[in-house]
Amino acid sequence: MPNRRNAIYLLLIICLLTGLFTGRSLFFNIAYLLGGLLAISFVWSWISVRWISISRKTRARRAQVGRNLDEAFVVRNRAILPKLWLEVRDHSTLPGHRASHVVPALGGRRNYRWYVETPCLARGEFQLGPITLISGDPFGFFLTPRRLDATSRVIVYPATVPINQVHLPMGLISGGAAQRQRAHHITTNAAGVRDYVSGDSFNRIHWPSTARKDRLLVKEFEIDPLVDIWLFVDFSSTSLVEEPTVQRVGRTGPVIPTSQAIPPSTEEYGVVVAASLANYFIESERSLGFVGYTPHREVHQPERGNRQLTRILQTLAVARSFSSYSLQQMLTLETPYLTRGTTLVIVTASLEQDWINEAQILSRRGIRPMCILVDPYSFGGGKPADDTIALLRLGRIPTIVVHKGDDLSMALAQRPG
Numbered sequence: 001m002p003n004r005r006n007a008i009y010l011l012l013i014i015c016l017l018t019g020l021f022t023g024r025s026l027f028f029n030i031a032y033l034l035g036g037l038l039a040i041s042f043v044w045s046w047i048s049v050r051w052i053s054i055s056r057k058t059r060a061r062r063a064q065v066g067r068n069l070d071e072a073f074v075v076r077n078r079a080i081l082p083k084l085w086l087e088v089r090d091h092s093t094l095p096g097h098r099a100s101h102v103v104p105a106l107g108g109r110r111n112y113r114w115y116v117e118t119p120c121l122a123r124g125e126f127q128l129g130p131i132t133l134i135s136g137d138p139f140g141f142f143l144t145p146r147r148l149d150a151t152s153r154v155i156v157y158p159a160t161v162p163i164n165q166v167h168l169p170m171g172l173i174s175g176g177a178a179q180r181q182r183a184h185h186i187t188t189n190a191a192g193v194r195d196y197v198s199g200d201s202f203n204r205i206h207w208p209s210t211a212r213k214d215r216l217l218v219k220e221f222e223i224d225p226l227v228d229i230w231l232f233v234d235f236s237s238t239s240l241v242e243e244p245t246v247q248r249v250g251r252t253g254p255v256i257p258t259s260q261a262i263p264p265s266t267e268e269y270g271v272v273v274a275a276s277l278a279n280y281f282i283e284s285e286r287s288l289g290f291v292g293y294t295p296h297r298e299v300h301q302p303e304r305g306n307r308q309l310t311r312i313l314q315t316l317a318v319a320r321s322f323s324s325y326s327l328q329q330m331l332t333l334e335t336p337y338l339t340r341g342t343t344l345v346i347v348t349a350s351l352e353q354d355w356i357n358e359a360q361i362l363s364r365r366g367i368r369p370m371c372i373l374v375d376p377y378s379f380g381g382g383k384p385a386d387d388t389i390a391l392l393r394l395g396r397i398p399t400i401v402v403h404k405g406d407d408l409s410m411a412l413a414q415r416p417g
Contacts, residue, residue, distance in 0.1 A: 005141050008034055041137035048135035049146040051079035054088065056099075058128065058154065063120045064313075065159040066260075071099060071116045071128075080108040087134040094118065094126040094154065095249065095256055123158040123271065123317045124254035127151050157313040158271045159262070161408045163280040167415045168229070168343050169368040169398050193217040227341055228302040229281055231312070232330065233274045233292040233319070234348035240321035241266045241349060241376035252320070264404055266349035266374045267321040272408060273372055274347050275316050282309040290315065291334050295323035299334070328354035331362070340366035349374040351381075351388045360395040370416060371399045378404040393417060 012034045019027035052075065059070045077083050083106040090099035099116045106112055129151035136143045193209050196216035209217040242265035247256045255263045262268050274292075281288045282305065289302035290312045298315045300308065325333075327350045335358075338344065344367055346359065359369040371392055375385045385401065392399045398416030402408065 004139070005038070008038060008141065012038075037139070038141060041139050041141040044137040045135065045142035045144040047079075047081070048083055048086070048137070049133045049144050051077070052083070052086065052133060052146075053078060054131060054133070054148065056128065056131075056152075058152065061152070061154050062157065063154065064157040065120050065123050067120055069094070069097075069118045069120055069154065069156075071118070073099065073101065073114050073116065075103050075106065075112045077106045077108060077110050082107045082110075083135065084138060085135060089132040089134060090128075091130050091132065092126065092128045093249070094120075094128065094156075095122050095254075097126075097128075120156045121257050122249070122254040123156050124249075125153060125155045125318050128154055155314060155317050157317050158275045160276045160279045161272065161412075163276055163409060163412050165413050166277065166280060167398070168345075169370050169416075192220050194220055227343060228287045228289060228339070229343045229345060230289040230291065230302070230338065231274060231278060231281075232327075232334070232344060232346045232348075233270060233290075233316070234327040234330070234346070234350055235267070235270075235292055235294050235319055235321045235323050236326050236330075236350065237322050237324065238326060238352075239266065239348060239350040239376070241379045241381040242268075243380050252322070261405075262408075264379055266376055266379055267319075269374045269402060269404070269408075270347050270349060271316050271319060273374070273402060273412065275313055276408060276412065277345060277347075277372075278309055278312045278316075282306065288312070291330065292316075292319060293323035293325050293330060294319035295325075326350070326352065326354070328352065328358050331355055331358040335362055335367065338362075338367050342367050344369040345372065346370065347372045347374070349376045349379075351376065351383055351385055353388075353391060356388070356391050356395060356397070359397055363395070363397065369397050371397055372412070373399055373401050375401055375403045389417070 012031050015027045015031035015034065019025070019031065055074045057072045063069045073088070075086065075088065086103040086106065088101045088103060090097070092099065097118045101114055103112050131148045133146045133148065134143055193206050194217065196205065196218050200218045204218040206217050206219045246263055246265050248254065249256060255265055255268055257263050262272055278288060278290070285304055287302040287304050288308060290298070290300040292298050292315065294315060300311050300315070327348050344362065346369060348355070348371065359371070362369055373385060373388065377384045389399060389401060400411060400414060400416050402411050
């Protein structure tokens with residue numbers, strides 16, 4: 001387009017000079033015609049991006065890696081005059097999001113709609129928008145952009161893998177799978193009713209069943225298996241190991257995957273492991289808590305239900321391994337309030353000995369730690385994990401080792417060593 005305008009400018013100058021030297025009005029008329037053509041084209045180009053509105057509707061503001069984000073765009077021409085063409089350029093930060101579109105001729109008071117389906121490749125919080133509208137005149141002399149600064153946010157949760165079973169360490173109080181053992185005391189698990197016998201407390205009488213059967217019936221209880229589980233995820237900068245081929249958005253943002261496999265980074269493997277465990281425990285109706293420095297301190301007190309899972313996945317979606325706190329410091333700061341018998345699941349790639357010593361102290365306090373160790377050596381780390389694994393086994397801390405390329409479903413279902 002600049003070349004076309006320059007050609008018109010050149011012809012305009014030539015016609016004016018020729019008219020001045022020859023005095024013939026024909027060249028002045030041609031110069032006026034070219035000048036008028038440029039003026040009309042400029043005004044046309046400016047009008048072509050005015051009285052245009054565009055709306056984008058996202059089906060959900062939350063998505064997950066491996067799933068699709070669906071959007072619908074509607075362009076409305078609120079003017080009477082038609083728009084010959086219109087280019088919509090989207091400036092969203094979501095990787096792989098190709099919502100830019102060229103709108104064909106749009107008549108007056110008409111709408112144009114299109115749909116975009118984007119596979120979510122990377123976890124994180126991303127911006128949708130802004131949008132730039134571009135159009136021009138019919139002769140191709142001018143392009144006029146118009147920026148629409150409206151934006152929205154979308155969060156992409158990390159991927160999860162299905163887990164059939166997790167072998168948790170046995171606690172000092174009831175925990176794990178349902179015990180199916182009758183309890184002499186009242187628990188939260190009512191197993192059934194039986195006939196009243198002398199010595200039963202009146203508060204154990206089940207009055208609806210008593211009224212139905214016309215005899216005294218009391219409730220029986222099982223040992224409550226649902227002790228708290230805490231998920232500690234290590235995001236310290238010293239434990240991060242990733243292959244040189246790993247690329248991030250803006251160097252400090254989310255990892256940009258190059259395939260459907262988990263990116264070769266201990267951070268990404270740790271996030272997928274933590275998200276999968278959280279999904280498994282919540283589906284098993286366990287009371288789950290979460291701690292992680294992402295790098296900001298994030299603590300979610302133990303709860304059950306999908307609301308707790310949403311909180312944890314949202315935290316893991318934006319977590320980055322840039323924390324200055326080591327795993328040993330995190331355990332020291334966050335574990336004094338844990339009650340005896342709590343199960344502590346630690347997800348880390350750290351090979352330091354300090355946190356193992358802290359975990360052994362917790363074990364002596366009646367807290368049952370378990371380690372999911374993402375082996376940094378398999379990601380290009382310079383030190384094998386054999387010594388760390390030996391120390392964990394010596395301290396009687398159940399350990400599952402995850403290597404790069406492992407099937408996480410099978411790895412997490414194996415019995416800890």
